Amino acid sequence: MSHYTAPSQIAERQLPYFSGKKVLIAGEIEDGFPLLLAKHCLSVAVFTTHYGYYRQLQQSSAVNCYFGAELTENLDADLLVIYWPKAKLEAQYLLAMLLAKLPSPCEVIVIGENRSGVKSIEKMFKPYGSIKKYDSARRCSFYWGECRETVADFALTDWFKSYSVQYQQHELTIRSLPGVFSHGEFDLGSQLLLDTLPYLQGKVLDFGCGAGVIGCVMAMLNPKIELEMCDINALAICSSQATLAANGLSGRVFASDIYSDTATNYDVIVSNPPFHSGLETSYQVTETLLHSAPNYLTRSGQLFLVANSFLKYPPIIEQAFGHCETLSKTSKFSIYHASK
Structure with missing residues (x-):
């Protein structure tokens, strides 16, 4: 430093x-x-x-x-x-x-x-x-x-913004503090990711949870999962905790610097990762997330990722897992999947 x-x-x-x-x-x-x-x-x-x-x-x-x-x-x-x-x-x-x-x-x-x-x-x-x-x-x-x-x-409490998200006949209340990703709207990338996910079981990590939209929808659609949500930003962690509480859902939300505080036995890792650090564009966090993902998944664990289509993540996923599958693609976003 x-x-x-x-x-x-x-x-x-x-x-x-x-x-x-x-x-x-x-x-x-x-x-x-x-x-x-x-x-x-x-x-x-x-x-x-x-x-x-x-x-x-x-x-x-x-x-x-x-x-x-x-x-x-x-x-x-x-x-x-x-x-x-x-x-x-x-x-x-x-x-x-x-x-x-x-x-x-x-x-x-x-x-x-x-x-x-x-x-x-x-x-x-x-x-x-x-x-x-x-x-x-x-x-x-x-x-x-x-x-x-x-x-x-x-x-x-005066600084939370609340908004509603409709998803598959479910209505969720999202609670978000200033500066947190997804502050006031349902991100289109997150929506595409959720549309693509299969039925989930076991221990699931929402990496880079932001205001908690993805984690809460996963918990609502898959009530038996053991949900964990992590972020590097304390305002995001507080927002996700408030979003879970607002919807009567449960999950463990914690701070982690990439994998610094996570478990090593996830059945599924799901992420809509950031690619900005402050005002600068930064891919380092996501590249480390992808490269090291197999070390934090169970024997048959799976990774699901949404990213802007122009980002060159498939080669990194292929290097880590031996393969990379594109499950869905629009002009702006791609959904990638890999399993051990």
Whole structure:
């Protein structure tokens, strides 16, 4: 984690400013900048919704790292640093949640790539105080502000969006937090995947569960399965748990950095995997998922995957399983299947 992203590079230009501060960092941070900052500050804490990043930072004693959909610990901090997330509503969520935990007045720094819409912070911050652009470089902006207003108590339940999904005479209620995939709609790829799945039995993993649409439909259509759902994002995990509860369904939902926390005896792995990491396109997670899948399946275990048709996943599945079957294909999506 020694190479810094562009937002961290612009923050590094202001390093002397951080001296003597008690800093809380949150948002779309992906590098080791908090470890550098810890050498200049009184204290550094990191709140992240990304389990992979949490696992990396946990290896260091220089910073305290917290993972979850909500920061529940009481922290002593006087400077909040937010790395602008890819979803504007998630930035709003982080501000409301974290400023409710911190004393007022509290200094706030917001850093982000210009193409991510970070300029929105100027209007978004008005209920809290004033904020202005302090520096810009590498197509990023660095904002400094101060929260002087009394911040309302934060209630996680206020941030869920609910919507209904119709599927094969069933109606499901989906509960979704800001920034979670499938936020407010039934993804067409997920629908095609569900249309293609056979009757399922045994232990089933919904990998990259998002708001829980695929897992909940599978549980409703196959009530005897032992359902597990995992995601790297704490907001997704919380959303899937809420979606299961809203529909009276049961399943185990947990955080996993690809296979870091999964079992090794699944009868079926089903996935509509992401191919974005922040603003960037990234295929690494899915490629690892596919390449290692046989190690996490039972002797006759099966893999079902939906992906954009232009993505070159069949050769990876063939290498892992010895074969790859295309069960369904549209102009946009393909459904791939392999079994041990």
